[in-house]
Each structure stands twice: as structure tokens, then as C-alpha cells.
Amino acid sequence: MTDDLLEESTFDIPPGFTQMNWVRGFGRQMGPLYEKIAENGEYVRAFYVAEHHTNGMGNAHGGMLMAFADVAFGHCVSIRCPDRYWVTVRLLTDFVSAARKGDWVEGTGEVVGAEDDLLSVRGRIWCGGRTIMTGTGVFKVLGERSRRK
Amino acid sequence: MTDDLLEESTFDIPPGFTQMNWVRGFGRQMGPLYEKIAENGEYVRAFYVAEHHTNGMGNAHGGMLMAFADVAFGHCVSIRCPDRYWVTVRLLTDFVSAARKGDWVEGTGEVVGAEDDLLSVRGRIWCGGRTIMTGTGVFKVLGERSRRK
Numbered sequence: 001m002t003d004d005l006l007e008e009s010t011f012d013i014p015p016g017f018t019q020m021n022w023v024r025g026f027g028r029q030m031g032p033l034y035e036k037i038a039e040n041g042e043y044v045r046a047f048y049v050a051e052h053h054t055n056g057m058g059n060a061h062g063g064m065l066m067a068f069a070d071v072a073f074g075h076c077v078s079i080r081c082p083d084r085y086w087v088t089v090r091l092l093t094d095f096v097s098a099a100r101k102g103d104w105v106e107g108t109g110e111v112v113g114a115e116d117d118l119l120s121v122r123g124r125i126w127c128g129g130r131t132i133m134t135g136t137g138v139f140k141v142l143g144e145r146s147r148r149k
Numbered sequence: 150m151t152d153d154l155l156e157e158s159t160f161d162i163p164p165g166f167t168q169m170n171w172v173r174g175f176g177r178q179m180g181p182l183y184e185k186i187a188e189n190g191e192y193v194r195a196f197y198v199a200e201h202h203t204n205g206m207g208n209a210h211g212g213m214l215m216a217f218a219d220v221a222f223g224h225c226v227s228i229r230c231p232d233r234y235w236v237t238v239r240l241l242t243d244f245v246s247a248a249r250k251g252d253w254v255e256g257t258g259e260v261v262g263a264e265d266d267l268l269s270v271r272g273r274i275w276c277g278g279r280t281i282m283t284g285t286g287v288f289k290v291l292g293e294r295s296r297r298k
Contacts, residue, residue: 024200024203025200025201025202025203025204025205025210026201026202026203026204026209026210026212026213027204028201029179029201029213030178051173051174052174052175052177052178053174053178054173054174054175055174055175055176056174056234056294057234060175061174061175061176061216061219062219062236062237062240063175063179063215063216063217063218063220064175064178064216066215066216066218066219066240066242067212067213067216068212069212069215070210070212070215071212085205085206087244087247088211088244089244090241090242090243090244091211091215091241092241092242093215093239093240094238094239095236095237095238095239098236145205
């Protein structure tokens with residue numbers, strides 16, 4: 001853990017991003033994640049590819065990119081329905097290029113369709129000018145979220 | 150970490166499964182994972198849903214299920230091409246039902262098509278008799294894998 005802390009403390013977080021406060025569960029396990037949210041609701045989530053995100057080739061693991069897609073694309077559901085839980089129903093992820101250890105990877109999503117409690121979302125993950133992943137998802141809005149303490 | 154160790158040590162691994170020896174990268178981070186491989190190449194990968202795999206509702210996080218799908222479905226590529234690296238090109242995951250904390254979740258995949266260096270795979274994840282996720286993927290076979298030390 002000492003190595004991890006040293007690694008993170010020497011990394012400069014780009015302006016406007018704050019570290020997400022996920023202290024439990026898989027959100028913490030896949031982190032640290034960062035986000036930047038504009039007043040109009042546009043947002044970017046991000047992570048710095050650390051050793052614990054990599055595959056055997058030293059790139060971001062496909063599973064990590066998919067997990068990041070889930071939280072990066074799906075967040076537009078939380079923006080639209082801030083007081084509701086939601087679940088992922090279907091997610092299609094296309095791997096366009098690799099993210100390497102040390103890369104700062106960003107992603108976002110937007111709602112492109114709504115039918116009852118199902119929202120269709122389109123998302124993209126990139127590193128600088130290079131697209132890492134594109135995808136589409138269907139998310140289902142559930143009941144009211146209990147207030148965070 | 151003490152809590153994690155206690156949690157894992159009190160869990161009985163089903164007969165035939167061994168813990169995967171992923172000591173680095175995202176494979177370790179998303180673990181512990183288990184696998185059972187038959188002589189004919191049929192295999193099952195599995196994990197026990199621990200706290201660090203969960204979402205805010207106490208179920209397996211969608212991102213964790215997708216990451217598990219990547220390694221559970223994709224392993225049939227390693228079975229078919231044991232000396233080659235591979236990458237995920239596209240993965241479609243359909244979330245059928247939730248896996249809860251404490252559930253033993255299993256998954257496997259099979260090659261259903263091959264075109265040059267691209268393999269099409271169909272996979273399923275389940276918990277007992279209940280399907281958790283179905284999916285299809287396209288995986289690309291790359292160059293020779295360096296021997297594990």
C-alpha cells in the first residue's frame with residue numbers, strides 16, 4: 001500500500017477534477033476515480049491507469065475499462081434522476097485503442113433516449129485526443145435513493 | 150485487510166475449484182477468482198461476492214460483473230490459443246438478475262465463430278440455477294505470450 005500512496009501522491013490531478021469519495025465496495029476497489037461536473041450537468045469521470053488497473057501487457061485491463069464505462073456512461077442517469085437508484089440492463093463496449101499504465105483516461109455519457117423507466121445512453125472513453133472505447137447502454141431507473149450520510 | 154482475510158477464510162470453495170494465482174494488476178484487484186478446468190478444456194471461473202465487489206445496494210456491482218464477464222468469457226480464447234496474448238474487441242453484456250453479497254457466482258464462455266484472428270464468443274454467468282448475465286464478445290488473438298515465470 002505504501003507504493004500505491006507514493007504513486008498517487010506524485011500524480012497531478014488535472015484542473016477542475018476532484019477525487020470521488022467512494023469508500024466502500026467495488027467503487028473503491030476500482031478507484032481512485034475522479035470527476036468534473038459543470039453547472040449544466042455535463043460531466044467527465046476519469047482515472048489514472050495505475051498498476052492495479054493493468055493486464056499482463058501493462059495496459060488498462062479490458063475489465064477495468066468496462067467497469068469504468070459502466071460508471072462513466074451510467075452517471076448521466078444519476079444526473080437526470082439524482083434521487084433514484086438505477087441498474088445497468090445492457091452495455092455494449094467497443095475497444096478502440098489501448099490505455100497504457102500512467103495514462104489519464106476520461107469518459108462521459110449522454111442520455112439519447114427514454115422509454116418509461118429505461119434510459120438509452122451513448123458514451124465515450126478517451127485519453128487526450130485518442131478514443132479508447134465507445135459504447136451504448138440501457139439503464140433502468142429504480143426507486144428512491146436513501147440520503148447519503 | 151484483516152476483515153477480508155477472515156471473510157475469505159470462512160468461505161468454503163466448492164469442490165474442484167482452485168484459486169487463481171493473479172498476483173498483479175487488475176486481475177488481482179478484482180479477485181480473488183477461482184477456476185475449474187476439465188480435461189476436455191471446458192472450464193468454469195467463479196468468485197464469491199465480497200464487500201469489495203458490491204454496489205450501493207449490496208449487490209455485485211455492474212462493473213464487477215462486466216469485468217468478470219471479460220475474464221470468464223475470454224478464457225475460452227486462452228484455451229483455444231494457449232500461447233497467444235489476446236485483447237477484447239467488443240463485448241455485449243445483458244444483466245439478467247442481481248448477484249448478492251455472499252453469492253458464489255460462476256461463468257464460462259465458448260467460441261462460436263472464428264474469422265482470421267477474430268474469435269466470436271458466447272458466454273453466461275450464473276448463481277446456482279439463476280442466470281446473472283448473458284453476453285457475446287469478439288476477441289482478437291495477438292502475438293506469442295511470453296512464458297510465465
